[in-house]
Amino acid sequence: MTAGARNALLGAMGIALFLALWETIGQLKLAGISWPPLSAVLEMLTDEGRRPLFQRALVATLQETAQGYLWGTTAGLALAALAHLVPPLRRGSDRLAAVLNSVPSIALGPIFLVLLSRDSTPAAVSSIHVFFIVFVSMGSGLQRATPAHRDLFAVLGADRLKRFWRLELPAALPALASGLRLAWPAALIGAIIGEWFGASRGIGILIINAMQNFQIVLLWCAVLLAVGASLVFYGLLTLLERAAYARFG
Amino acid sequence: MAGGASITIDRASKRFALAGSSEGVLALTDLSLEIAPGEFVAVLGPSGCGKSTLLRLVASLEQPSGGSVSIGGAAPGLVSARHALGVAFQDHALLPWLSIHDNIALPFRIAGRRVDEAAIARLIELVGLGRFETARPRQLSGGMRQRASIARALVLEPEVLLLDEPFGALDAVTRRQMNVELQRIWSARQITTMLITHSVDEALFLADRVVVMSGRPGRIVREVVVPFARPRAPAVMRSEDFHRLVDDLTAALEVPEPESSPPTGGEAIGSVTA
Numbered sequence: 092m093t094a095g096a097r098n099a100l101l102g103a104m105g106i107a108l109f110l111a112l113w114e115t116i117g118q119l120k121l122a123g124i125s126w127p128p129l130s131a132v133l134e135m136l137t138d139e140g141r142r143p144l145f146q147r148a149l150v151a152t153l154q155e156t157a158q159g160y161l162w163g164t165t166a167g168l169a170l171a172a173l174a175h176l177v178p179p180l181r182r183g184s185d186r187l188a189a190v191l192n193s194v195p196s197i198a199l200g201p202i203f204l205v206l207l208s209r210d211s212t213p214a215a216v217s218s219i220h221v222f223f224i225v226f227v228s229m230g231s232g233l234q235r236a237t238p239a240h241r242d243l244f245a246v247l248g249a250d251r252l253k254r255f256w257r258l259e260l261p262a263a264l265p266a267l268a269s270g271l272r273l274a275w276p277a278a279l280i281g282a283i284i285g286e287w288f289g290a291s292r293g294i295g296i297l298i299i300n301a302m303q304n305f306q307i308v309l310l311w312c313a314v315l316l317a318v319g320a321s322l323v324f325y326g327l328l329t330l331l332e333r334a335a336y337a338r339f340g
Numbered sequence: 341m342a343g344g345a346s347i348t349i350d351r352a353s354k355r356f357a358l359a360g361s362s363e364g365v366l367a368l369t370d371l372s373l374e375i376a377p378g379e380f381v382a383v384l385g386p387s388g389c390g391k392s393t394l395l396r397l398v399a400s401l402e403q404p405s406g407g408s409v410s411i412g413g414a415a416p417g418l419v420s421a422r423h424a425l426g427v428a429f430q431d432h433a434l435l436p437w438l439s440i441h442d443n444i445a446l447p448f449r450i451a452g453r454r455v456d457e458a459a460i461a462r463l464i465e466l467v468g469l470g471r472f473e474t475a476r477p478r479q480l481s482g483g484m485r486q487r488a489s490i491a492r493a494l495v496l497e498p499e500v501l502l503l504d505e506p507f508g509a510l511d512a513v514t515r516r517q518m519n520v521e522l523q524r525i526w527s528a529r530q531i532t533t534m535l536i537t538h539s540v541d542e543a544l545f546l547a548d549r550v551v552v553m554s555g556r557p558g559r560i561v562r563e564v565v566v567p568f569a570r571p572r573a574p575a576v577m578r579s580e581d582f583h584r585l586v587d588d589l590t591a592a593l594e595v596p597e598p599e600s601s602p603p604t605g606g607e608a609i610g611s612v613t614a
Contacts, residue, residue, distance in 0.1 A: 237431075237433075239429055239431040239433040240433055240435065242399075242401055242427075242429065242433070243427065243429070243433045244450065245399075245400070245401055245420070246399045246400065246401065246420055246425050246427040246502070247420070247423060247425070247427075247446075247447050247450045247451070248420045248421045248422065248423045248425070248450065248451065249450045253449075253450050253452075257435075257446070257449065257450065258435070261435070261437050338437055339436070339437045340436070
């Protein structure tokens with residue numbers, strides 16, 4: 092058996108063990124009534140009658156997340172590139188990003204609510220999370236070019252823009268891909284938190300409603316949906332990251 | 341068919357700042373060297389003698405603290421800005437995401453010139469990488485990467501070629517092969533060349549003139565005009581004259597370094613005498 096296959100098998104066994112434990116604790120009510128067995132959660136999640144509810148919530152949250160991801164990535168890339176090409180901007184932009192990141196998104200929500208519509212708030216909170224991760228990973232990625240490569244470009248008479256396009260940007264892609272992978276779960280959390288400020292639908296709304304009405308199984312359904320939405324895209328972005336390292340690393 | 345520009349180093353010195361020392365470190369002092377158009381000069385010296393600093397001054401990667409460096413009468417920075425310098429380092433510095441062909445085409449793109457496919461094809465053939473144009477650097481051996489790096493250095497037909505220990509990281513057998521290759525490649529162009537090396541054999545086999553440097557601070561202690569006619573066959577390296585010159589230069593390299601106290605400011609530097 093190859094090392095890869097063994098790792099996959101061990102991983103699968105670990106997950107199976109976790110799920111079995113979940114089911115057992117739920118069945119025996121070891122953790123009280125707030126811990127339903129996995130089978131009950133899956134039953135509700137696959138229930139035909141509830142499908143439109145889950146589908147609407149999932150689609151809404153994914154849309155907001157994707158929007159926030161796009162906004163945050165665009166802003167992070169633009170500011171990182173600008174700060175890199177215009178050195179006087181570098182320190183200021185680092186500070187700005189650090190300050191933005193140090194404000195808890197739960198505190199930003201109301202501000203967005205005032206500035207934007209209820210339905211734009213999730214994407215806005217999400218984009219703040221993404222912005223910071225992309226800005227930092229791109230900024231450090233742009234420093235990745237080796238001294239030998241920098242010397243080469245200097246001797247060949249490359250100007251700043253040529254150096255940026257032909258050396259620094261490609262050399263930054265692996266670090267950027269890592270940032271993009273980490274930014275997805277952060278984007279999803281941002282969207283869910285943003286929904287709590289009064290969006291009309293989404294996984295966050297599902298969570299709030301389930302909590303307030305003490306629908307424990309529904310709450311766990313929402314959590315599973317969120318985990319699924321996170322893991323699927325995280326996995327895809329991991330593949331992108333691997334490709335970036337293989338080509339540009 | 342000698343070509344290229346002359347290199348003039350006139351009483352150049354280079355001092356690097358060093359934390360905790362007001363004097364810094366003197367890497368080169370009062371060094372003068374004239375390289376004629378089309379001449380191949382090898383700079384030989386122990387590690388840390390400042391020979392790479394000398395090349396970096398000519399490559400416009402460093403500015404001299406005193407004296408001057410010029411290429412064909414112009415400042416190296418201007419020559420670099422008009423894309424007329426060719427360079428190969430010990431680290432091949434090929435871009436890992438580009439194919440061999442695109443790495444060799446890079447100087448055209450940096451210079452904003454049309455990529456001359458015919459010139460690239462000729463050079464790829466000349467350095468013997470005909471079947472590897474589409475390969476990526478990591479798929480090639482160390483020797484092949486250095487060939488690609490030398491092809492890249494030559495592709496814009498530079499006025500001067502600067503080689504900083506290009507074969508320093510190769511094993512002895514590959515290194516000797518590469519010396520024979522470089523000799524053949526250079527004979528086809530005969531561009532003004534400055535080769536930095538610590539190998540006596542390499543210097544003698546390739547250069548028209550060998551300059552020996554001694555360290556701390558770097559200065560020239562010996563100059564030898566290499567008498568062997570070109571083109572040189574590897575058999576030259578087995579001749580008696582070659583061995584005599586090797587012994588001669590090896591002895592020059594082993595000139596005992598002046599006693600020096602640890603570098604605690606000006607004292608160590610002051611104690612060095614030529």
